[in-house]
Amino acid sequence: RKEVEQDPGPFNVPEGATVAFNCTYSNSASQSFFWYRQDCRKEPKLLMSVYSSGNEDGRFTAQLNRASQYISLLIRDSKLSDSATYLCVVNMGGSNYKLTFGKGTLLTVNP
Amino acid sequence: DAGVIQSPRHEVTEMGQEVTLRCKPISGHNSLFWYRQTMMRGLELLIYFNNNVPIDDSGMPEDRFSAKMPNASFSTLKIQPSEPRDSAVYFCASLRMGGATGELFFGEGSRLTVL
Numbered sequence: 517r518k519e520v521e522q523d524p525g526p527f528n529v530p531e532g533a534t535v536a537f538n539c540t541y542s543n544s545a546s547q548s549f550f551w552y553r554q555d556c557r558k559e560p561k562l563l564m565s566v567y568s569s570g571n572e573d574g575r576f577t578a579q580l581n582r583a584s585q586y587i588s589l590l591i592r593d594s595k596l597s598d599s600a601t602y603l604c605v606v607n608m609g610g611s612n613y614k615l616t617f618g619k620g621t622l623l624t625v626n627p
Numbered sequence: 628d629a630g631v632i633q634s635p636r637h638e639v640t641e642m643g644q645e646v647t648l649r650c651k652p653i654s655g656h657n658s659l660f661w662y663r664q665t666m667m668r669g670l671e672l673l674i675y676f677n678n679n680v681p682i683d684d685s686g687m688p689e690d691r692f693s694a695k696m697p698n699a700s701f702s703t704l705k706i707q708p709s710e711p712r713d714s715a716v717y718f719c720a721s722l723r724m725g726g727a728t729g730e731l732f733f734g735e736g737s738r739l740t741v742l
Binding site for chain 1 (some may be wrong): 658660662668669670672675677682683718722724728729730731733734735736
């Protein structure tokens with residue numbers, strides 16, 4: 517099993533749609549989780565951290581299910597500017613911050 | 628504030644040549660990462676350093692790859708000899724351990740093409 521596995525995508529959705537991405541991780545001892553966004557031919561950037569109780573930032577909601585070793589990202593009312601690759605990131609190293617990335621899921625929002 | 632600085636941004640070289648990629652992390656950051664990104668494999672963690680000490684190099688593909696961090700403000704990733712399958716975008720990233728978010732800041736990447 518890969519350390520961090522994501523939906524392969526790609527996702528093509530119309531503006532205004534709600535879209536959800538899923539991610540599973542192999543190390544049950546992992547403590548911190550993140551979603552990063554990467555635009556075409558650019559570097560990845562932090563979108564949001566994922567907290568145990570779930571968290572929301574505007575149209576974005578992140579959730580964690582430790583029992584199933586599963587993380588999700590929900591985007592509501594998607595915009596053209598949301599088109600990007602979304603990367604699930606898991607800290608596999610505890611205080612050593614071994615940040616392991618999933619392969620990413622490409623989202624295209626169409627007008 | 629300056630971000631993570633990588634050089635060169637682009638390099639085209641021939642198989643067998645030595646390649647050296649350079650990185651200057653954000654001042655005050657004490658953890659530095661080297662990643663490689665390809666379409667097939669995504670972002671792979673090659674090696675990371677905490678306080679200039681290599682912590683985990685299990686992602687380094689083979690002995691042709693080596694990385695050093697002689698001080699807190701500079702790191703290199705060397706490939707010798709290079710092969711066509713090394714063609715990828717190499718990212719350096721840094722973070723401050725103990726920071727509030729654990730956010731990883733990336734450089735713009737070094738795009739390597741080995742012919």
